[in-house]
Amino acid sequence: MTKRLRIPVLTTLLAGTMLLPMIHPNSATAAESPFAVDMKSMEIDGHNIAYREAGDPSKPTVLLLHGFPTSSHMFRDLIPVLAEDYHVIAPDYLGYGASDMPSAESYDYSFANAAETVTRLIDAKGVDTYSVYLMDYGAPVGYRMFAEHPERVTGFVIQNGNAYDEGLREFWDPIKAYWADPSTENGDALRGFLTLDATKWQFTHGVGDVSTVSPDNYWHVQYLLDRPGNQEVQLEMFLDYGTNVAEYPKWQALFQEHQPPALIVWGKNDHIFPADGAHPYKADLTDVEFHLLDTGHFALEEYGDVIAAEMQEFLARVTQ
Template sequence: MKLEILHSTAAALLAGSLLLPITMPGQARAAESPFAVHMTAMEIDGMNIAYREAGDPNNPTVLLLHGFPTSSHMFRELIPELAERYHVIAPDYPGFGASDMPDADSYEYSFANTAEIMIELLDRKNVGDYAVYLMDYGAPIGYRMFAQNPDRVSAFVIQNGNAYDEGLREFWDPIKAYWTDKSPENGDALRGFLTLDATKWQFTHGVGDVSSVNPDNYWHVQYLLDRPGNQEVQLEMFYDYGSNVGEYPKWQALFREHQPPALIVWGQNDMIFPAEGAHPYKQDLQDVEFHLLDTGHFALEEYGDVIASEMLEFLDRTTR
């Protein structure tokens, strides 16, 4: 009898017909945690946009915006920490994570379009005000959202996310060359950023204890980068990043005008977005909690507990 159950279960799984967790005879399903993280998707502009969600929607919302080349996966351990007191949404951008990846020839990959999709997602979730965690690509996406409706943003948590020219150092020179001349040659020169060695470097460079970085991170990310057509998606995003630089003065003026409270938790050893990009925020924002952490680009991997603790204290003060 047990063997027949196993065979029927395996067949159903292979057929894709089982959509719910399997409960074997005599095995009771555990009660779901009230802070469980759900992975779901919403169709926006003809694409399935995946997102992680946790916490009570009646609580204040925290939006988590990921960087390159990862996805909402980078927040997998932070989300449950926040969900006890907050409603948390962490989307995957088009071409990233579990979201759809249209062909780069048929869809305009840009930071402006991604920001619009994030706004649509929040609107359909009936989210009003929200605090936002900005990291890497998440910064220009979040600041574009902020520029559309500054009063909607209750607070910023800024982690290695740039809005100042001081934050674009030598690392960006080959990308700046692509902004100036979008030639195949300049594009091909950037493909090295999309290799496993480069991905592993992003997660491990500047980290004090490399053993704190789970290699599943860069294996998972590299699988996504290696999908057919994804390099062309990433080249489009590399090119469009140049459009953000011209928006910096506008965002800085909005910081000065609206003065959202900000928590800065920045990996100071990051070569992509170095600490020179963190300090200028203090010139434009008055309510700033400022922390440079002795780690690299993906600071959550080594300082996740510290960031979660600082965030909860900061959000409790600014959003509740």
């Protein structure tokens, strides 16, 4: 079952436990635009998976995979730009955004399950091939999908999405300690990453002009992180990230074998996924457009126009 709500402005108000749309006064007119964005949900294994969709489904599909701790909201400005020429889908993983959040006790939060859920979503949408934007958590989700069906991927847009040991520096030390010993003590040591100060830091650290970053980003993200039980969800994902590292050699071998074209647009001031993790792609992939941007983790906030322009040129080439 698919639920639809067409809105021209990708802004939401979070009130209590309900996600309420902010409707623009000219919504009736804007809804007629072919580039308006549908807010939808699909039931998969008894859980509602929220996603944003725009553009003509007969055109090539671009899949947008978000990072931690955000959702498809991070693509709110990019989607209408791409929708002029492409069919765009941007899902929220379970536990994020407007998707359901089953308890950590009742659901196995893992990157493998997230990849399977997104695959089932695009299968249900009739998508056979796609280009994919990978950011942060979106990288292991997308690379797991690629590993299962490399023939479906026409190109990667990689934005601060890691697949190499070189990209896991000192920031990851407390998380690596949790992988080595998933004790309550080591898990509790990571709860500081789930506070408002940490969330705001993720959006603003390394940014040249902080005024380009809307505070709506960290306010609404923190609301979702503060839901009862969500910290346990995030701790499960922190722990499971270690399984991605074990997959890195496999993904690298698949890069070398299948040689998907790649556009790398990387915020070079990112302390979480530094540029050390961007350069190794060039050793495994031969068709790489490589750009280091003078910004931080969420590069779309400050360099959205630049990334959109690079994507349009890249996608025009790889989706022919």
